Amino acid sequence: MTELLWSNQPAPSRGPKPAITLAAIAQAAISIADAEGLDAVSMQRVAGELPVTKMALYRYVPGKSELVAVMSDLAMGGPPERPDGPWRDVLHTWAIDLYEGFLRHPWLVLSTIGRRLLGPNELAWIERGIGSLAGTGLSGGEQMDSMLVITSHVRNIVQQSTTYPGLSTGLTEEDMQQSLAEILSTEAARFPHLVAAMSTTAGSENQGLEYGLQRILDGLELLINDRRASASGR
Template sequence: MTELLWGKEPPRSRGPKPAITLTEIAEAAIAIADAEGLDAVSMQRVAGDLPVTKMALYRYVPGKTELVAVMSDLAMGAPPAAPDKPWREALHAWALDLYEGFTRHPWLLQSTIGRRLLGPNELAWMERGLGALTDTGLTGGEQLDSILVITSHVRNIAQQSTTFPGHTQGLTEQDMQQSLAEIMTTEAARFPHLVAAMSTSAGSENQGLEFGLQRILDGLELLVKSRIAVPDRIETLSVERRR
């Protein structure tokens, strides 16, 4: 698995030139998952879209588990280049880029959970996020936990706002708004708090992404400021003692 994810396949024995590459296999699998969902991906189905038989495909990748790992890392892609920004702005931009990646390939929300080996692209995303926190005074564990909390929030909003190919199609935002408008009209007495909240709310269904992200960043900012304040306090005490 590690060799496949990191492009360190053992050299092939002498013989005919391979008909396809691992990248081409993963790209074919990604196309299927994008169109029909992750459950539609199988060795048989992928082989049907390529100039190889199912049995020949096993010479390139041992099975679906390994195929999903390779296609997931390829679909994640390398994170976009990030200009130098203060840590909060940098982390905010990182989170929005991550959300865009999940909504571009919704099946990644299924394939990138649980204990598994990580590929170079996924680790590059973590590297970029951690890079924003390098000079904040947070410990390594706190930096990793910060990335985990933000990623969890992004994943949760993407999960709720995305319709997965291959599954029952969800309602559009317009459908949801119409349904809620009917409730506000006919069921106001039964749900007074909901009606009151809805009557003063505005924005898209994804406004929770930004709201939650800003609250997480607010909390991190308080923690970062407390770490920065400690050295300043120590320096002040040292100066006062020398007087």
């Protein structure tokens, strides 16, 4: 697995000169996942998109789990080039970039969880985020935990607001809002606090991304300022 994720050599480990590359295989799998969801990806389906047989694919990648790891890192790509700046601005932009990356490939939310080997692109994202916190006074563990909290928030918003290929309910955000409004118009006495809150709610459901992100950054700023004050008072 490590060799597949990190090697720059696309050739299979044995057999004749390759007709395709590992990157081409991963890209075919990405196209299937984008259109139909992660569950639609199989060695048979991928082979059907390429000039090779299913059995020939196993010369390039041992199985689906390895293929998912490679395609996930490829789809994620590296973090966009951004100018340096204050840690809060950098982390905010980082989180928005990550959110937009997940929106381009929603199945990444499912394929990049749990204990697994990390590829170069995913580690580059972590490096970028951690780098913004260097010199803030946070320990290495706190920097890592900060990234975990921010990433988890982004993931949660994507999961709550995205229509996943292959898992779609067929409802748009507008459909959901209209349905909720109709229910509350007839059940106001049963849900008075919800009705009151909804009456002052404006914007899309994705406003929760910005709201939660700002509250996380507020908390980090308090902690960082406290550390700096303690350090200056020594």
